[in-house]
Amino acid sequence: MELIHSGKVRDVYSDGDDLILVASDRVSVYDVVLPTPVPDKGKILTQLSLWWFERLADVVPNHVVSATDVPPEWIGRAIRCRRLEMLPVEFIARGYLTGLGLKEYEKHGAVAGVPLPPGLLEGSKLPKPIFTPTTKATEGHDEFMTFDDLVGEIGGATAERLRRVTLEVYERGAALAAERGIIVADTKLEFGRAPEGTLVLADEVLTSDSSRFWLADEWQPGRPQHALDKQVVRDWSSTVTDWDRTPPGPPIPDDVVEATRARYIQLYERITGTTWE
Ligand code: ATP
Ligand code: MG
Numbered sequence: 001m002e003l004i005h006s007g008k009v010r011d012v013y014s015d016g017d018d019l020i021l022v023a024s025d026r027v028s029v030y031d032v033v034l035p036t037p038v039p040d041k042g043k044i045l046t047q048l049s050l051w052w053f054e055r056l057a058d059v060v061p062n063h064v065v066s067a068t069d070v071p072p073e074w075i076g077r078a079i080r081c082r083r084l085e086m087l088p089v090e091f092i093a094r095g096y097l098t099g100l101g102l103k104e105y106e107k108h109g110a111v112a113g114v115p116l117p118p119g120l121l122e123g124s125k126l127p128k129p130i131f132t133p134t135t136k137a138t139e140g141h142d143e144f145m146t147f148d149d150l151v152g153e154i155g156g157a158t159a160e161r162l163r164r165v166t167l168e169v170y171e172r173g174a175a176l177a178a179e180r181g182i183i184v185a186d187t188k189l190e191f192g193r194a195p196e197g198t199l200v201l202a203d204e205v206l207t208s209d210s211s212r213f214w215l216a217d218e219w220q221p222g223r224p225q226h227a228l229d230k231q232v233v234r235d236w237s238s239t240v241t242d243w244d245r246t247p248p249g250p251p252i253p254d255d256v257v258e259a260t261r262a263r264y265i266q267l268y269e270r271i272t273g274t275t276w277e
Contacts, residue, residue: 001071008033009042009209015080020070021204022078027252027260029230029237030245036252042077044264044276049204050079051272056172056205060165063192063202084192084202087154088136089145091162093170095129096185098122098212098225104144113146123185123214123221129170131163136190161199162191173206180270182228183219185212208267228267232259 001020005012008028013020023042026033046067053062063081070078094101094111097120104111105120112132120126133150134142150159166189174184188210190203204210208229218226227234236256237243243250252260265276 014083017083018065018080019083020074020078020080022074023204024077027230027233029233029249032245032247032249034233034237034249034252036257038252038257038260038264040261040276041264044268045204045207045209046077046079048268048271049207052173052206053201055176056169056201059168059172060201061198062205063200081202082194082200084194084200086190086192086202087158087162089150089153089191090134090136090142091166091189091191092132092134092186093129093166093189094132094186095126095170095174096183096212096214097124097126098185100134100142100144101132101186112144113148121221122223123219123225125221129167129174131167133166158199165189165191165199165201169201169205173211177213177271178216180273181216182267182270183214183216185214185225187211206271208264213267229263230260232256232263 001013001015003011004014009024009026011022011024013022023046025037025039025041027038027041028034050064050067053064063084065080065082067079068075069080097105101111102122105116109118110116111130114130114132117127133145135145136142147159169189170184170187173187177184184206187206189201189205192200192202194200213228214225215228233252233256236252240250268276
């Protein structure tokens with residue numbers, strides 16, 4: 001199999017008409033991959049993504065071909081999927097204001113052309129979820145697109161459909177998570193086109209690498225929120241005084257690795273309502 005792409009966290013292999021997406025145990029903070037893996041992280045996130053794909057199948061078809069027809073050494077952490085022609089857009093829905101959305105709001109009072117009321121804070125809940133697509137820059141930073149920009153890029157009918165699907169995926173995910181005490185602040189989806197023209201949900205879905213999860217009972221607008229997954233690593237890394245946040249990163253101490261692994265397992269168990277074995 002040919003390795004065609006290696007991201008910070010995942011590797012993508014080509015196998016005939018399919019791709020195999022393999023999630024590693026690598027962990028990154030401030031966009032720097034640290035030298036110490038977090039055991040099982042790749043498996044946990046892959047299983048969470050598969051769980052969501054299945055639950056969202058009535059909203060939108062997905063790219064999953066098989067989670068078992070993969071090389072045995074990757075079982076659990078790999079997904080065989082259809083190779084799609086990806087749309088060059090990150091389809092983002094936000095229910096809360098944070099990250100780049102917050103920065104944009106502070107500058108323009110709007111995000112991706114969607115006006116928002118004045119007075120919102122870091123972490124505020126939005127009056128209703130908004131659709132805030134961005135470009136998918138191969139170099140430099142992703143930029144917000146207005147709905148008209150999106151129509152220009154992918155056509156009116158496709159833009160309308162994917163806005164509706166993106167918001168529905170977010171709302172479903174957020175509602176399910178809310179029952180379990182978790183806030184989904186925002187989520188990023190990727191879509192591609194199958195050879196027969198169908199629009200298909202690709203990449204990963206509602207994992208902590210593509211979405212922000214917060215504990216509902218710790219949520220407090222007006223300050224940064226604690227991310228359910230990587231906060232332990234971030235907090236520890238901010239105490240490493242001789243690291244300037246450029247590669248190479250420092251090795252992660254054992255107790256921080258263990259605490260991080262426990263957070264990933266907690267997220268999986270809370271969301272799916274099943275036990276991680
Ligand atoms: P990083 O995660 O380090 O920011 P990245 O996004 O390039 O970088 P990955 O997310 O690991 O890295 O890479 C997965 C790549 O595979 C992405 O470019 C994604 O758009 C693409 N992809 C996902 N699913 C499919 C699919 N079904 N067909 C074609 N490409 C896909
Ligand atoms: Mg990616």
